[in-house]
Amino acid sequence: MKSPIALSVEDLSFSYSEKKALDRVSFNIRSGECTLLLGPNGAGKSTLFSLITRLYDTRNGRIELCGFDIKQQTRSALAKLGVVFQQTTLDMDLTVIQNLRYHTALHGMGRKLANQRIQQELERLSMYERRFEKVRQLNGGHRRRVEIARALLHKPALLLLDEPTVGLDVPSRLAIVEYVHQLTIEENLAVLWASHLIDEIYPDDHLIVLHKGRVKANGTVDEVLKITHTALIKDAFYTLTQGDYA
Amino acid sequence: MTDQPGANLYLSKGRRTKQPGVRLLHYWRAMWGIISRELWRFVTQRERFISALVRPLVWLFVFAAGFRAALGLAITPPYETYILYEVYITPGLIGMIQLFNGMQSSLSMVYDREMGSMRILMVCPLPRWFLLLSKLLAGTGVSILQVYVFLAIAWLYDIHAPWQGYLWILPTLMLSGLMLGALGLLLSSFIKQLENFAGVMNFVIFPMFFMSTALYPLWKMKESSELLSRLAQYNPFSQAVELIRFALYGQFNQHAFIYTLAAFLIFMTAAIIGYNPSKGMMTRKGGG
Incomplete structure (x- = not known):
């Protein structure tokens, strides 16, 4: 049986004036799952986080945390x-x-x-x-x-991490990566981790690749490698972002 | 490890609904948390406390002493006799403390937003109006502490009010502090970057202070400029100063009270709208 959905993002779009930051983004995150949100700078990761945390208003699309609509049931959703x-x-x-x-x-x-x-x-x-x-x-x-x-x-039921290891030395980074992965197993916690560091990915992780506001891939590490016909995550990422990733 | 892995993750919506008593307790704890954080910050930032006091004291010891001879003041309510200029200016300087404190809070809100710590407040499961009000109460509490220390120093400088006055001003300081803090809050919802704060000094604090009854009575201003006196009359800061002035002498200025209360409600409502993600300016700030 599948674990319950901790975060559901459905058809989410967001624009800054003329510039589209997110374009019909949809995905689910289940409890006990560590999902890495990968994307180059400007992919829309921070915008997505601001919408999930209700710092920005969701105008198009829907976000649910443990079944609570972030717009309608903000407080119940934020408590999770x-x-x-x-x-x-x-x-x-x-x-x-x-x-x-x-x-x-x-x-x-x-x-x-x-x-x-x-x-x-x-x-x-x-x-x-x-x-x-x-x-x-x-x-x-x-x-x-x-x-x-x-x-x-x-x-909480869902832990959001927005590039938490940026600027840290390697041992600190590895310790945090290890600890958060451990939490998903021991606490059944759902994790959404925005990153652009490929070495933070574990083989059992779920990946969402965001590029120019669109979801380019959504699946397990194996699934993403398969659809991109690559053997390494960095190659898959390069293929999905058409070399825009620096 | 925690007691039960994932224990409270997926309780049904019904069970998550808090009882009114529990909800009230949550509100109380959160408000107290916000206030005590502000007090801790105040205690640890001694420079902030000292500079908040030095400013009005310089005005009192230097500016007022110099103007004492130049400025003759007729008997006007709430004063029942001729008074020294230092006595006249004291309520204005109390207002100044609260005005600067309100703007300081506004500055710290902008700073917190830029540094990100504002986000922690904004993502907690409580209504934003309540969080903003708590923040405002915390700032007002700090400004009241500063005012009483200032009054104690002024007392040593022979500026005495009736002892009841020191009690009467407490509720008025609460209202004036909330009004000026709400103005700061409103401004902070407009200011995009910390650097823009200098503009607030030039375009808000200084005109508000100088175009008020803090330094000169209305009739004195009227002698030189009708327009200036009218501007001062409609300036909410003037009304707050008058409210404090009357309270310090055990009197209640109803007009000033209503004006200050109305200004508080307007500023607060506008600030809440400003911080509402669906109606305000939050969506226009940052991100990427």
Whole structure:
């Protein structure tokens, strides 16, 4: 039996004035699935994320999170969502724990539950000992860990990651990639990961290739290799984006 | 690992619906979270606190002292006797603290939006109007703290109001702080980049402050320019200053109260529209 759908995007289009950023984009993401959203710069990945997080209004098409329409049932839908944005969104002048408590308050958690969850998530990422340090004192990799911990505090069904490993050194990057993949198995979490780094893909991952606002491929790694008649993901990606990828 | 993998992922919509009490508790916790974050930031950013105080104190100690001899002030309500210029200017400087604080909040909203931390607030499962109102309350709370510290220093400088006045101004500071904060919020929904904030200084803060009753009474302005006095009269900042001025002397200025309240409601509604993704300017900003 297939896992339930965590995210459903249906016929989604979006334009900035004259420029079309997304053109009839449709796909589903199921729980326990790690889906990598690949696309060169300007492919529409950030626009898609802004629409899923309701920062932009969905005018054409439909987005559902765990069956909740993002436009009609915004709050129920957002309660199911954990996000790690491309830019650091932590408050640099506050400590790790203050940042996390702020998030738990926004999600209506009581102090006891919040402390439990904070400890749980930080321990899993080996950051609990550093909870009283100011975010400014942490390196990029550790800040990212805190952001991932924060995104999981309210137990979302879907985790959105917008190029979370950009600017990190190789060990930090690999640790995050490994950890997020582990979450899909152990927590049955659905993950949508925007990236342009092909080495972040695992063989069991799902791929969505976005190019110039359109879905060029949507399937497992094997399926994408098959339709592009290639042996390597980077070749498949090159074929799908017609060499626009730099 | 967590207690039960994927435990609460797919509860039915019915079970997800919160009871009114639980929902209220969520709102309360979120509001308190936003306010305490702002207070923590305020405590950790000492420079911000000091600069917020230095500005009105320079006006009080330098500008007002210099103008004391040049500016004669007749007896006008709420004052029952001749007053020194420092006494007249004090409510105006209180307004100045709140005006700058409102704009500072606006600046931090633009900064947060550019840096991305605003997104964390905007993607939490609460209505945007509530989040904006909480943010506004947090900023107003900070400005009230600044005002009371300023009043304590002014008291040491022999600027005394009746003791009840120090209590009476609390609700008026709340309203004036909310009104000026809502204006800042509204402006932040228009400002696309941090660099554009200088324009706000030139086109909003300075005209609003100088074209008001903060520094000179209306009748004094009327002597030199009818137009200026009219502009000052309709300036919501003037009304906020008058509301504070009367409250500081234990009096209630109904006209100023209604005007300030109306301005708050207008600015707040416009700001909420500005931050609404389906109606406002959010769709025009950034992305790609």
